[in-house]
Amino acid sequence: MTALAVSDPHKPGSATAAKTLSGPQKSLLFLVSLEESAATRILAQLSDEELRQLRKASSELSEASPQVLQEVHREFAERAGKGVPASLKGSASYLRRLAGKALGEGKIAELWSEKSEQGPVAELSKLDTATILGILELEQPQTIAVILAQFDSGKAVDLLSQMPTDRQTQIVLRMARLQTVPASVIADIEREFAEEIAALGDTSGRNIGGLEAAASLIKRLSAEATEGLLEELGKTDATAAEELRRALFTFEDLVRIDGRGMQVLLKEISTDQLVVALKSASDDIKEKVFGNISTRAAAMLKDELEMLGPVRLSDVEAAQRAIVETAMGLERDRKITIAREGGGEYV
Template sequence: MATNNQTAKQAMTASDGNASDVNKTSGLERSAILLLALGEKDAAEILRHMGPKEVQDVGLAMASLTGVSTDQMEAVMHQFVSTLEKQTALGLGSDEYIRNMLTNALGEDKAGGVIDRILLGRNSKGLEQLKWMDPRGIAELIRLEHPQIIAIVLSFLEPDQAAQVVSQFADRVRTDVIMRIATLDGIQPVALQELDEILEKQFSGASNVKSSNLGGVKTAAEILNMLDGAVESKLMEEIIEVDSDLGQELQDNMFVFENLIDVDDRGIQALLREVSTEQLLLALRGADEALKEKIFKNMSKRAAEMLKDDLEAAAPAKLSDVEASQKEILQVARRLADAGEIMLGGGGDEFV
């Protein structure tokens, strides 16, 4: 049963990026509809094979669903079955296969961090359990550790979760930790295994860490991207004051909402399929006219006119709410970029 549900989870992930004329809902919404259709027992089995971020996202999507029609349900089930029929188990479970495949697809430089995160995440227990914890709880757990240890732990977390943890620290600690993440050039497997075991003793189980390529400028930039705008600006000022070259390198690798202007039309269209109108309406309050026009031209004429009217009629919104909505859209953009569906224009030709 577990194997079947794991395959089902893989098929859900595969169908997530496929646009369909019969289905205008996002991939996340389709996954939510499918899980609701399967019933509690089977849905729970599938969720068991997902990571904490995936569980949170799909759970929120399920809670937000209203008025799902029979036609929508049938369309989602048909697409899922069609995708599932194309799945095989060939090549699964082989570390060497995964390494070679990703290296050939992405190149050695780009694939390194992805490979290590996949294999380390699979084998780790102590560090992995942090991903399920509340950011405040993680901060309390590592607050008294050496800043280098904190930097390693944060490098292992997803950028948005790491950003929430960083927000719990004092300003001085934030600056120190971010700079250490940016200059972190991997860690010896033995040292990482010891850290994993220390954390695991506070939980349970055993570990077998085999990978060590954590940290770096890109990781630090992704965490900075997820911070509150005011916190991010202050941190960058302090980093530039201490090390102007590092500050510039971080800025070069950061991708902000305004950078969406550099995404091609096909990428914008893919992004719009995954973003709700409410999210977009709030995010565009703080966008310049050039970006707004790019968004409008990649929508249907009727949808663009409706969005323009809504923007003109909308009441003032808090800057913090606008920034939060923009960061949520950037998270979707990065997910699509990681899946190879769009290419983000910030930081050269890197997929971020």
């Protein structure tokens, strides 16, 4: 095993000593060495720029030997001394998930969708809405989905909201199905809009974001428009519609429920379920819960959390998902209100 493998398709065996690592790369090593709860708390304190640097580092590193861990993280010498290498191949998705827990899916989905390079699509996004609508008028839904997925969510929703309902449905459905789009397809689309601008040099394709990008976009639509879009989407692809509905509201979004609504929700879920769900929750979520129950109940809940032993991540996520489903049901029944990112309510 190399001391530290750096992603390079032409030199898969190349290595870099710990002393040559950048600050963000060392920070990434530190984070992936921590327990998830500790890493989440650290991420919550970082600025957007620091998160961008970590994101970039996660695409550059693949693995680190115990020796490198000892150099970079002397305080974790015991962990490294066991001879267990730290794999960084999944660090990008791990960092994305932790950041979502720490700062909220809405903020992170938008931050993660930012592009580091400027190209024809970026230039297209700078035009006024009417001009862009005219350019896209005759384009296929798939092409528009790829383009809007790369736009700032505010710009994308402005465009989408001015399109016919049936076209909105087709575009969102295709956007939800997107994942990595081949570089050749991206280049073809970019050449179509700006022949004079060379295609981007990336030959591996581009991660469009798929479901997250679609959810980030329609979160900004009005409640009526969102529900109408999901209903139409359900007629075409019920599975995609349900996945998109779930992506619109995560456990961390519970902070968007007002005080009265939180009290209504807490009456519908069991204490056991709540304790497990709060195991990896952010401080904001915990404070939201504690602030909407009696002082005595809050003290008891805190005691149960402290006494709770290790819990499988899958069990925590299942408990959180169940509570989210309950909240969504209450919202559909108009019993609680969940604030939207751009104002209004979730449906």
